[in-house]
Amino acid sequence: MSNASIGTLLEALPYIREFHGRTVVIKYGGAAMEDPALREDFARDVVLLKYVGLNPVVVHGGGPDITAYMRRLDMPVEFVGGLRRSDGPTVEIAKMVLVGKVNKDIVLRLNRHGQPAVGLSGDDGNLFRAARQSAPSGEDIGFVGQIERVDVNVIRHVAEDYIPVIASVGADAEGNSYNINADDAASAVARALGAYKVLFLTDVRGWLRDPSDPESVVSEAHADEVEAALPSIGGGMRPKLQACLDAIHGGVSNAYIIDGRLPHSLLLELFTDAGTGTKIGPAR
Numbered sequence: 001m002s003n004a005s006i007g008t009l010l011e012a013l014p015y016i017r018e019f020h021g022r023t024v025v026i027k028y029g030g031a032a033m034e035d036p037a038l039r040e041d042f043a044r045d046v047v048l049l050k051y052v053g054l055n056p057v058v059v060h061g062g063g064p065d066i067t068a069y070m071r072r073l074d075m076p077v078e079f080v081g082g083l084r085r086s087d088g089p090t091v092e093i094a095k096m097v098l099v100g101k102v103n104k105d106i107v108l109r110l111n112r113h114g115q116p117a118v119g120l121s122g123d124d125g126n127l128f129r130a131a132r133q134s135a136p137s138g139e140d141i142g143f144v145g146q147i148e149r150v151d152v153n154v155i156r157h158v159a160e161d162y163i164p165v166i167a168s169v170g171a172d173a174e175g176n177s178y179n180i181n182a183d184d185a186a187s188a189v190a191r192a193l194g195a196y197k198v199l200f201l202t203d204v205r206g207w208l209r210d211p212s213d214p215e216s217v218v219s220e221a222h223a224d225e226v227e228a229a230l231p232s233i234g235g236g237m238r239p240k241l242q243a244c245l246d247a248i249h250g251g252v253s254n255a256y257i258i259d260g261r262l263p264h265s266l267l268l269e270l271f272t273d274a275g276t277g278t279k280i281g282p283a284r
Contacts, residue, residue: 012267023196115162155193205277
């Protein structure tokens with residue numbers, strides 16, 4: 001083994017000791033779900049977390065897959081404030097794709113890399129109780145839900161022996177189904193579980209001060225700074241930052257936005273001094 005490899009292991013040791021027995025919620029999405037090599041890296045990384053004593057919980061979306069199937073069916077695709085406009089047929093497609101395809105693909109990869117995983121959705125065991133939400137502008141965007149309650153007992157029972165993999169769909173008390181933004185779902189799960197950390201994989205290097213400049217990554221920020229900047233932020237980064245804030249306000253120690261296009265970005269963030277992406281902590 002090279003000196004560099006030994007150095008990496010020694011650097012990781014205090015983090016492994018600190019995180020042992022802790023719950024880490026990972027929002028899985030973007031290129032890390034689409035690129036075959038990155039999919040395998042992610043599965044190996046999550047299995048490694050379980051082997052070294054962490055309790056990983058994966059929450060996933062699958063926006064590109066939903067969009068691809070909708071376009072095959074000549075259905076309109078529209079986003080408002082980073083959220084998908086979702087009528088009844090859109091929610092039906094979302095559930096079919098997220099629960100029936102994407103979730104099972106993730107579970108199979110984790111199983112194959114050495115840790116048994118179990119797929120869940122918000123409907124299983126009444127895991128999520130959802131309610132209709134509007135876009136940030138107040139506009140009605142259909143059956144898009146926000147999570148009002150998470151039944152953590154469902155996750156905890158599964159997590160005793162398996163890696164939970166949760167698809168971001170749910171229903172209200174009347175049985176109406178909702179498409180739920182996966183960032184929001186991961187934040188809600190992290191808060192309900194009292195997770196130590198929550199990590200959001202995305203397709204940029206982190207939160208960019210200037211979205212047109214990939215070098216303008218904010219490496220670390222406090223919740224009050226994010227809150228001040230949020231009104232001026234649009235697109236898909238807005239719900240991610242809001243989800244980070246919600247997690248922090250709910251008692252999660254730190255939230256991270258990391259570049260899922262980087263191989264093993266999950267391990268680099270958790271187990272090295274340098275880390276990657278943007279770390280968001282409590283207000284000062």
